[in-house]
Amino acid sequence: MSLRVAVQMDPIERINIAGDSTFALMLEAQARGHELFVYIPDRLSQIGRNVFATGRPVKVRDAPGNHFSAGEEMRISLADETDVILLRQDPPFDMAYVTTTHMLERVHPKTLVVNDPASVRNAPEKIFVLDFPHLMPPTLVTRDKAEIAAFRDEHRDIVVKPLYGMGGAAVFRLTPDDLNYGSLFDFFTTSFREPWMVQKFVPGVRKGDKRILLVDGKFAGAVNRVPAEGDLRSNMVRGGAAETTEITAREQEICETIGPELSRRGLIFVGIDVIDGWLTEINVTSPTGVRAIKRLGGPDVAVAAWDAIEARR
Numbered sequence: 001m002s003l004r005v006a007v008q009m010d011p012i013e014r015i016n017i018a019g020d021s022t023f024a025l026m027l028e029a030q031a032r033g034h035e036l037f038v039y040i041p042d043r044l045s046q047i048g049r050n051v052f053a054t055g056r057p058v059k060v061r062d063a064p065g066n067h068f069s070a071g072e073e074m075r076i077s078l079a080d081e082t083d084v085i086l087l088r089q090d091p092p093f094d095m096a097y098v099t100t101t102h103m104l105e106r107v108h109p110k111t112l113v114v115n116d117p118a119s120v121r122n123a124p125e126k127i128f129v130l131d132f133p134h135l136m137p138p139t140l141v142t143r144d145k146a147e148i149a150a151f152r153d154e155h156r157d158i159v160v161k162p163l164y165g166m167g168g169a170a171v172f173r174l175t176p177d178d179l180n181y182g183s184l185f186d187f188f189t190t191s192f193r194e195p196w197m198v199q200k201f202v203p204g205v206r207k208g209d210k211r212i213l214l215v216d217g218k219f220a221g222a223v224n225r226v227p228a229e230g231d232l233r234s235n236m237v238r239g240g241a242a243e244t245t246e247i248t249a250r251e252q253e254i255c256e257t258i259g260p261e262l263s264r265r266g267l268i269f270v271g272i273d274v275i276d277g278w279l280t281e282i283n284v285t286s287p288t289g290v291r292a293i294k295r296l297g298g299p300d301v302a303v304a305a306w307d308a309i310e311a312r313r
Contacts, residue, residue, distance in 0.1 A: 003034040003083040003313065006053060006076070008100065010089050012038050017067045021290040021302075022088040025269075026060045028302035032310075034084075036060065037076065041089055041096065046103050051078045079107040084309060086114055090286050093124060093164040097285070109266075112312055114305075115284055116266030123265065125283050126163050126197045131261075135254050135279040140198040145185055148198055152181070157201040160184065162192045173201055204276025210245060211289040213301050214270045216308040217259030221293040221301045222247050242292040250277040258282065268312075269305050 009015075009022050017023045026036055039055025046052070056070040078085060085104060091097065101117035108117055122128075129136060140151045141163065152158050152174065161171040170191070174181055188196055208224040224245035247255070251274055258279075262270050271287025273280045290301045 001310075001313070003029075003310075004037070004081060005029050005034045005084045005086065006037045006039065006055070006078060006082040007086045008041060008044070008053070008089055008104075009038060009086070011040055012058065012068055012070075015067075017062065017064060017291075019288065019291050021288045022086065022286065023060065023067070024290040024294070024300075024302045025086060025088070025305060026058075027062060028300070028306050030060055032306060037082065038070075041100050044100055044103055046106065049106050051103050051106050052076065053078055078104070079111055082107075082111050083313060084112045084114065087117060087120060088286050091164060093285060112309065114268050114309055115270070116268075119265035119267050120284050123267065123282070123284050124164065125281050125285065126161075128284070129279060129282045132254075132258060132279060135257060136199075137202050137275075137278045137280070138200040141195050142198070143189070143192075143195045148185070148196075151198055152176075155200040159199050159201050160188065161197050162188070163194045163197050164192075199280065202275045202278055202280075207276070208243070208245075209280075210247075210251065210274045211287075211292075212247060212251060212255065212272050212274060213287065213289050213293065214255060214259060214262060214272065215301065215304040216268050217261075217263030219247065219252065219255045219259075220304045221289070221299045222251075223289050223292045223296060223298070242296060244296040244298065248277065254279050268308050 007022065007026060015023055030036060036058050037055055038058050039053040043054040052075055054073060054075045056073050059069045061067060076082065087104060098121055101121040104113050104117040127141065130139065130141065138155055140147060142148060156176045158174050159171060160174060172184055174184065205227065208226045210222055210224050212222045213220045222245050224243045226241045226243060254274060267284050269287060271283040271289055294300045
């Protein structure tokens with residue numbers, strides 16, 4: 001059965017197809033005979049309960065610098081002219097992003113939105129994870145200086161990062177004798193209106209930050225991301241190196257613990273981050289890792305994702 005698939009994403013012209021999971025999902029959809037239509041969030045509109053998107057039908061190909069062909073721009077009704085919508089633009093998870101989830105909620109589940117827009121809105125990646133404190137390192141969410149100071153006094157070596165950041169941006173480690181604490185607090189206060197995530201530093205990050213992908217609540221593939229020399233962050237966009245990996249019994253336990261809740265919430269395609277056996281984030285907006293896992297000889301997670309999507313149509 002051919003499906004009409006709309007993809008809400010960042011401009012397709014700008015993506016790096018070598019590591020882009022959205023592109024991997026589009027390639028698999030096209031291989032199954034599904035039609036593709038892309039639009040950016042700024043071209044979404046709503047009149048009454050009717051939601052429209054202006055974008056272009058596309059054909060994709062795995063050819064760097066020549067990775068798509070587009071038809072004429074058109075305006076479509078997402079409820080009446082699509083079967084599936086992939087909600088795949090990158091954070092920041094700000095009010096613009098939240099507004100798109102309210103709009104897409106008007107068409108779901110008649111048109112299946114992946115991931116469920118209400119669940120995306122209600123499961124911010126660094127807050128939803130707090131539902132599983134026994135799986136996490138000690139974690140604080142606040143912008144209260146006294147709370148941060150007390151947490152630092154208790155745990156000594158900590159990491160501070162913006163609550164709605166992505167890709168390793170503005171992630172800082174503070175050791176017990178670091179004199180930059182005051183300056184860093186001032187920087188975060190003026191740069192971010194929301195609270196911040198503060199976690200006990202996990203030394204095992206030097207061996208890698210494992211990205212594990214789950215499809216409909218079940219383990220689908222994993223890649224280990226090793227920080228570059230002299231850097232705390234393992235994100236590949238920050239110079240981290242991808243390497244093949246297997247999941248441990250502890251990581252399987254994490255997947256089995258959170259998996260049923262992911263499936264219940266309609267979070268079909270999810271990426272979790274695990275450092276030395278500790279769950280640190282649950283990524284539900286635009287998780288990556290599909291292409292790296294396949295390139296390193298692992299499973300093609302896009303196949304599992306589309307099997308799950310088609311099963312829900």
